[in-house]
Amino acid sequence: MSFETISVIGLGYIGLPTAAMFASRKKKVIGVDVNQNAVDTINRGEIHIVEPELDMIVHAAVTEGYLKATTTPEAADAFLIAVPTPFKNNDSEIPEPDLAYIEAASKAIAPVLKKGDLVILESTSPVGATEQMAEWLAAARTDLTFPKMHGENSDIRIAHCPERVLPGHVVRELVENDRVIGGMTSKCSEAAIELYKNFVEGECVTTNARTAEMAKLTENSCRDVQIAFANELSIICDKLDIDVWELISLANRHPRINILQPGPGVGGHCIAVDPWFIVSKTPEEAQIIHTARKVNDAKPEWVINKVKLAISDFLLENPTKAAQDVTVACYGLSFKPDIDDLRESPALNITKSIVNMHSGKVVAVEPNVSELPISLKDLTLVDFDTGVKADIHVLLVDHKEFKLSTIDSKYLVDTKGIW
Structure with missing residues (x-):
């Protein structure tokens, strides 16, 4: 299939660089954001965040007419949702994920969907969020078919493809890093790979949507556990009057030890x-x-x-x-x-x-x-x-x-x- 027009919903730290990368490959990109100031800034060829090299790419894309920003979704061939996934304000020990932004984005793009479109959820999400997004879209567009009920024959392709980039290095890592492609069906995955291969030089590895969701959570949870060890070690060393920085440096001389910094x-x-x-x-x-x-x-x-x-x-x-x-x-x-x-x-x-x-x-x-x-x-x-x-x-x-x-x-x- 051909992706001539791509829409990115959410123009923050991930959405804007992603939109810019597609636009740099001479694709027409429509960026959508609820923040009018962000939209106006981008349409001037400027950026509202700090990210090395991004300003030059955005300026060129806007000047050449490949990237524009708006507050209202327009028709496209592929939609990438990159909106926040915060917690609900609750007093429980375990915070509850808030999918309100994903729901709002789904309902915003639903009116402009057409048969053959691809919808990708890039927002880091709890397991099952991609299926929930598909349900919101299906409820809003009963005239179209979706993968959960119609499988490979669905009108709309849906996938979860989490971003895996480091702030400060986003432009380079968007291109070079491997990409996890979690389609709800095989055809959904194939469509997502075709889309990302416009600029991704890393390998696109396919799996299902739930595993793709869990992959991103696993990567960051692993880092969190490793950092917790370093932070706990720093507190222990402080109590024992030991220089934790020297201790970690010494321990890391072991060929199979790599303790992070607290x-x-x-x-x-x-x-x-x-x-x-x-x-x-x-x-x-x-x-x-x-x-x-x-x-x-x-x-x-x-x-x-x-x-x-x-x-x-x-x-x-x-x-x-x-x-x-x-x-x-x-x-x-x-x-x-x-x-x-x-x-x-x-x-x-x-x-x-x-x-x-x-x-x-x-x-x-x-x-x-x-x-x-x-x-x-x-x-x-x-x-x-x-x-x-x-x-x-x-x-x-x-x-x-x-x-x-x-x-x-x-x-x-x-x-x-x-x-």
Whole structure:
């Protein structure tokens, strides 16, 4: 089949780079997003996120007429849904996945579907979400047939193809990484492979939709468990007065050991979220995965307690000063180095907590962000040279700018071990 027009629903950190890659291959791409500012920015040939090389690709695609953005879906030959999959606000120990964005996207594209179209869910999702999406589409378009009831003879092809890229390297990894293709039928998988082969140079590996969903969750849960080991090790070493960074370096000299580096927690809309999709489906079975989540979610509170101790020590050694006279500088707010993505960021949440608990001034040094979220209205964004004048220093993200610098202070909480 031929895919002359491709629609990408959701123009965020995954959707926009994906749309740009198709457009760079001279395909007509219609990007859809509910954010009018994002739509307007893209239509000017600019980008609203930080991702190396993406700005040039988007500018060229828009200028040459291959990419446009809109808030309303239009007819296309293939639809890729790349919208958020957060949690519902509940007080239970195990968060419940929220598929509202996928449902809204499904109902938005349903009126413009036609026989022969391909619909791909790229959003990282709990097992069964692709089938649920197909049910929403089928309910909205009773005049069309779908794979669950009509198999290979369905009018609409449906697949789950999770993104597997690293922020900061998205453009390269979209092209080079292998792709998991989970069609609801063999023909669905074949259609998805044909679509992605427009730019994917990695291998397209086929499976069913449920296994494809679980593959992405498994990858990120594995990382979460490994990070939890490192974070737990850092807490143990602190109690035993051992340098965890030296310890890990020594242990990693063993040819079959590769311990990750500890940090202030786990962030981003992947590793900090995806394991819960497994736990919510199989709470009795997912014991290690659940424990890892609890270990990593608890690490920020441990860091905050370290900051409280640093402030107390400073006041003991400076008896003429009160707490409101103490300035705390937090270095890094994003969930990983050298990007502007604040989603599920432990650094951001730790900084918020410090602002709330400390009566003195709190400043943030974040070279990738020019404007702070409303939730941090009491926080001042400063440059590095201003930050180093603070009394207490809290290193939360190992941005390249910070690695090139150093701070010689006894009142330093370094969660990444770079200073």
